[in-house]
Amino acid sequence: MxxxxxxxxxxxxxxxxxxxxxxxxxxxxxxxxxxxxxxxxxxxxxxxxxxxxxxxxxxxxxEGTAGPAVGEARGMELLGEVLKNPGKVARANKYKGxxxxxxxxxxxxxxxxxxxxxxxxxxxxxxxxxxxxxxxxxxxxxxxxxxxxxxxxxxxxx
Incomplete structure (x- = not known):
């Protein structure tokens, strides 16, 4: 370039x-x-x-690399996040590594x-x-x- x-x-x-x-x-x-x-x-x-x-x-x-990943949430909190915005949880899990x-x-x-x-x-x-x-x-x-x-x-x- x-x-x-x-x-x-x-x-x-x-x-x-x-x-x-x-x-x-x-x-x-x-x-x-x-x-x-x-x-x-x-x-x-x-x-x-x-x-x-x-x-x-x-x-x-x-987005999703700073702080604890959404996928690290516990129990019902995680279930609530997944149900509200499954794409956000998937991105956070993908990016956390x-x-x-x-x-x-x-x-x-x-x-x-x-x-x-x-x-x-x-x-x-x-x-x-x-x-x-x-x-x-x-x-x-x-x-x-x-x-x-x-x-x-x-x-x-x-």
Whole structure:
């Protein structure tokens, strides 16, 4: 997903994908900037490459992984939960072992201490850890992270 195209001085680092909620990320080496264009927004937010402090690949935890799983409830309480929402109980049981993640995103930290960390979705759907799809998504996220690392390296020299 990294370095998909190179149009003059603008490189596309991450291709947008509406079905998956993935924004477009570009880099303009000549100007020392990079852009983040979120879905439905015609123009990107533009940032200086020199302002990037870090970029980290993160996984979104699945709903039901925090706290005691619904399936660990006792007796009639469990029966009541199953009858009210069997899908919720099944998801909680499925997620409690940590075999799934709810998606993968990049967390970009900028030098401005008042700025929120930028969240860039790379995959917005459930993935089974260890699966081929999971490995491909993580590999793609690491490739995009490498492009950010290059911007950080270039910014520290400038």
């Amino acid at each position: 990294s370095e998909i195209s190179n149009n003059d001085d603008i490189r596309t680092i991450l291709l947008p994908s509406a079905p998956f909620g993935i924004p477009e990320v570009t880099a303009n080496d000549a100007e020392g900037t990079w852009g983040l264009r979120r879905l439905g927004v015609p123009h990107p937010d533009v940032y200086a490459m020199a302002d990037i402090v870090s970029c980290t690949v993160r996984e979104l935890e699945c 940590g075999a799934y993640c709810g998606g993968v995103y990049l967390e970009v930290t900028l030098r401005d201490p008042t700025a929120d960390k930028l969240i860039i979705p790379v995959w917005g759907r459930e993935l089974k850890r260890g699966s081929m799809a999971y490995r491909q998504v993580i590999e793609s996220a690491e490739t995009v992270k490498a492009a950010f690392d290059e911007m950080i390296e270039g910014g520290s020299r400038g």
